[in-house]
Amino acid sequence: xxxxxxxxxxxxxxxxxxxxxxxxxxxxxxxxxxxxxxxxxxxxxxxxxxxxxxxxxxxxxxxxxxxxxxxxxxxxxxxxxxxxxxxxxxxxxxxxxxxxxxxxxxxxxxxxxxxxxxxxxxxxxxxxxxxxxxxxxxxxxxxxxxxxxxxxxxxxxxxxxxxxxxxxxxxxxxxxxxxxxxxxxxxxxxxxxxxxxxxxxxxxxxxxxxxxxxxxxxxxxxxxxxxxxxxxxxxxxxxxxxxxxxxxxxxxxxxxxxxxxxxxxxxxxxxxxxxxxxxxxxxxxxxxxxxxxxxxxxxxxxxxxxxxxxxxxxxxxxxxxxxxxxxxxxxxxxxxxxxxxxxxxxxxxxxxxxxxxxxxxxxxxxxxxxxxxxxxxxxxxxxxxxxxxxxxxxxxxxxxxxxxxxxxxxxxxxxxxxxxxxxxxxxxxxxxxxxxx
Numbered sequence: 539x540x541x542x543x544x545x546x547x548x549x550x551x552x553x554x555x556x557x558x559x560x561x562x563x564x565x566x567x568x569x570x571x572x573x574x575x576x577x578x579x580x581x582x583x584x585x586x587x588x589x590x591x592x593x594x595x596x597x598x599x600x601x602x603x604x605x606x607x608x609x610x611x612x613x614x615x616x617x618x619x620x621x622x623x624x625x626x627x628x629x630x631x632x633x634x635x636x637x638x639x640x641x642x643x644x645x646x647x648x649x650x651x652x653x654x655x656x657x658x659x660x661x662x663x664x665x666x667x668x669x670x671x672x673x674x675x676x677x678x679x680x681x682x683x684x685x686x687x688x689x690x691x692x693x694x695x696x697x698x699x700x701x702x703x704x705x706x707x708x709x710x711x712x713x714x715x716x717x718x719x720x721x722x723x724x725x726x727x728x729x730x731x732x733x734x735x736x737x738x739x740x741x742x743x744x745x746x747x748x749x750x751x752x753x754x755x756x757x758x759x760x761x762x763x764x765x766x767x768x769x770x771x772x773x774x775x776x777x778x779x780x781x782x783x784x785x786x787x788x789x790x791x792x793x794x795x796x797x798x799x800x801x802x803x804x805x806x807x808x809x810x811x812x813x814x815x816x817x818x819x820x821x822x823x824x825x826x827x828x829x830x831x832x833x834x835x836x837x838x839x840x841x842x843x844x845x846x847x848x849x850x851x852x853x854x855x856x857x858x859x860x861x862x863x864x865x866x867x868x869x870x871x872x873x874x875x876x877x878x879x880x881x882x883x884x885x886x887x888x889x890x891x892x893x894x895x896x897x898x899x900x901x902x903x904x905x906x907x908x909x910x911x912x913x914x915x916x917x918x919x920x921x922x923x924x925x926x927x928x929x930x931x932x933x934x935x936x937x938x939x940x941x942x943x944x945x946x947x948x949x950x951x952x953x954x955x956x957x958x959x960x961x962x963x964x965x966x967x968x969x970x971x972x973x974x975x
Contacts, residue, residue, distance in 0.1 A: 546570075555587070556639065562679065565674075566668055566675070576621060576644060589921070595609055619647070621638055646726040649661070650726055670811050676812040682910030686786075687786065690708065690784065691708065691823045693711060694878060696874070717749040719753050721763055722762055727803050740779065745795075751794055778878075780843075782798040789898050821872035824889075825838075827863040838885050839863060842876050846871070847866070849861040
């Protein structure tokens with residue numbers, strides 16, 4: 539009886555720490571069960587005090603009060619289970635550690651492989667409850683303008699001229715060819731469906747990672763190394779069967795490409811289950827049917843993973859009633875799946891009137907998400923043990939959540955200046971606050 543309150547406090551602190559990340563972690567009984575399954579009490583206590591930015595063992599030891607010699611093996615074991623991300627700093631060769639967020643993070647990593655150290659079936663049920671049956675998490679994750687992922691238009695849905703004109707970061711093929719380290723892993727979403735007796739016919743072994751992300755997954759046996767040829771074959775397979783290709787929402791060093799189905803994908807589920815539009819940022823294209831040529835077969839509407847296409851009845855000049863495809867521009871992701879399904883060739887892709895803004899890199903994306911969600915103070919002031927930093931974190935988060943700041947974030951010109959300023963603050967906050975790595 540005396541131990542139970544201590545357990546609750548540990549996991550409550552961890553939940554609050556995760557909630558300070560841009561994707562968040564709204565309070566829920568199901569989330570506490572998830573955390574208690576994945577983190578031991580000791581691990582939860584350490585994770586709750588880890589810095590918001592990648593840090594050395596020595597810095598994490600200062601934040602947590604742990605001996606570095608005892609802390610290192612704990613962090614390595616947590617990295618093996620996808621709870622902590624580790625990466626080598628190329629400037630000094632040292633390993634740096636970062637607490638994995640809920641998504642893309644330890645939710646996915648815990649079901650990327652088949653494991654017997656946890657009850658994956660129960661975990662899958664809890665994930666489904668938290669992400670789909672409850673609404674708080676989905677509305678929290680997707681509440682901003684900048685999302686974790688973005689649609690990559692199917693290159694086979696474009697004309698030769700369009701393919702020639704797309705930029706490297708818009709091409710799934712280019713993203714795979716740009717990196718030397720590549721990995722293939724199990725689709726977390728469809729594995730979750732399989733574990734909860736809700737499997738679909740789409741393949742499991744088809745999610746792709748590149749670069750530093752692939753290196754992390756391979757080292758910790760969460761994915762298998764793959765050749766460029768096999769990765770490109772997986773891309774072709776995904777396009778053939780009508781999966782949406784969602785890439786890391788950055789221009790530089792795209793870390794992942796998911797091949798998503800509308801029936802199980804957690805991101806597409808934000809639209810299909812919770813009714814939230816644009817849960818991934820769109821491509822720079824949009825579906826455009828040729829109404830004069832449309833045969834009304836409905837294949838495009840059937841294949842669209844978020845029901846952005848409907849078949850509407852109209853009357854032809856000869857008085858006969860027919861149906862034709864109509865695209866909801868307020869939902870269309872520009873993935874090109876519908877164009878691939880259109881046998882008569884009446885559906886094609888057009889460039890959007892205005893180009894979609896894509897963050898340059900992961901740092902810019904994280905800061906942009908934090909700005910939009912009012913959590914930027916948590917990135918700058920991340921030492922929970924210091925009263926001054928806790929105060930400043932709350933102050934900055936409050937200020938950036940006020941209507942004037944929100945309007946600045948929505949204005950592209952002001953947003954660009956605000957973002958540049960905040961990136962400088964985040965990068966220099968460590969030295970100013972005495973928390974340097």
